[in-house]
Amino acid sequence: MAGDKKKRALRGRAGRMQGGRGSGRAGKGAVRLWGRHAVEAALMNPARQHRKLWATREGVDSLDGELPADFPVEYADVSDLARLVARDAPHQGLVLECEPLADLHLDDVIDGQVNRPIVVLDQVTDPHNVGAIMRSAAAFDAAAIVTQDRHAPPEGGVVAKSASGALESVPWVRVVNLSRALEDLAEAGYWRIGLAGEAETTLGDALPAGPVALVLGAEGEGMRHGVTQHCDALARLPISDAMESLNVSNAAAVALYAIATRPAGD
Structure with a gap:
């Protein structure tokens, strides 16, 4: 990750991506999150299994943490990201596809x-x-x-x-x-x-x-x-x-x- 300050490692686990590039929808059973706070919190959550991150380079630089070297990231421009989220959603250069959280009783x-x-x-x-x-x-x-x-x-x-x-x-x-x-x-x-x-x-x-x-x-x-x-x-x-x-x-x-x-x- 680029940036001047030293950043801590993001703790989330990367999962295998399902669905094609630019599919415009979440894969079967997946959850799609967007925006810096939501995506950053999901990446820091060890209970989340992640599939793929679509991002602008500025979006990745804004994260308070270092992505693992093998984390599946696809860099895209703002207009491409807009097609992956709800209409007019403020994605802030970050869209994460991941598994839903486990059910609780x-x-x-x-x-x-x-x-x-x-x-x-x-x-x-x-x-x-x-x-x-x-x-x-x-x-x-x-x-x-x-x-x-x-x-x-x-x-x-x-x-x-x-x-x-x-x-x-x-x-x-x-x-x-x-x-x-x-x-x-x-x-x-x-x-x-x-x-x-x-x-x-x-x-x-x-x-x-x-x-x-x-x-x-x-x-x-x-x-x-x-x-x-x-x-x-x-x-x-x-x-x-x-x-x-x-x-x-x-x-x-x-x-x-x-x-x-x-x-x-x-």
């Missing part, structure tokens, strides 16, 4: 630590929102996010770009039945708080002393009735009457901050 992420909430998303389908929530989850040291497999975006470039690297560090658990997952969290000692604008109690007053599962629904529709029934409490954020609601990713960030800064023993 809820038991894998339950740790019961008071200051490490688990974020449960009910039908939040916009990949930009899921990625932004993942970024906030990383910032406030959440233990994981949990989604229902049928009502969540797939792992991919838009989520990864919005998450700004957090896709590689925040465990993402996909479940078949969200209500059952909430039952399992209750059995593990989590207090399940659903954010709802119509709730009478504010989040600060609803927070317990123990571990929290924070439940958020899709914008507009909110949480489904069955999910609401599996919450121990509903709470709202104390926003001004001048604004009806917050974007779900903004609400998640505010709620995670409130959980992280609650007084000890409250």
Whole structure:
């Protein structure tokens, strides 16, 4: 890699490329990521198996690390890279094709630590929102996010770009039945708080002393009735009457901050 400063080795494993040069789509079962933070985090993640990196030379130089000598890189210009990603996606000269991360089970992420909430998303389908929530989850040291497999975006470039690297560090658990997952969290000692604008109690007053599962629904529709029934409490954020609601990713960030800064023993 060119550059003046000495760079550390990127730890990811390179895999064998499947699919042809300039195919314009990910190979079977593969995930395509783009943007410096998303690609760099994936390259640094030893749990990722990588297939191929398409890049401009400037994009490779921007990475905070040294690619292995045998890493499969194909240099391309900006217009070529644009054909490999979603329309108008800001790829920043880097497009990585890799294997999806291994599936996780809820038991894998339950740790019961008071200051490490688990974020449960009910039908939040916009990949930009899921990625932004993942970024906030990383910032406030959440233990994981949990989604229902049928009502969540797939792992991919838009989520990864919005998450700004957090896709590689925040465990993402996909479940078949969200209500059952909430039952399992209750059995593990989590207090399940659903954010709802119509709730009478504010989040600060609803927070317990123990571990929290924070439940958020899709914008507009909110949480489904069955999910609401599996919450121990509903709470709202104390926003001004001048604004009806917050974007779900903004609400998640505010709620995670409130959980992280609650007084000890409250």
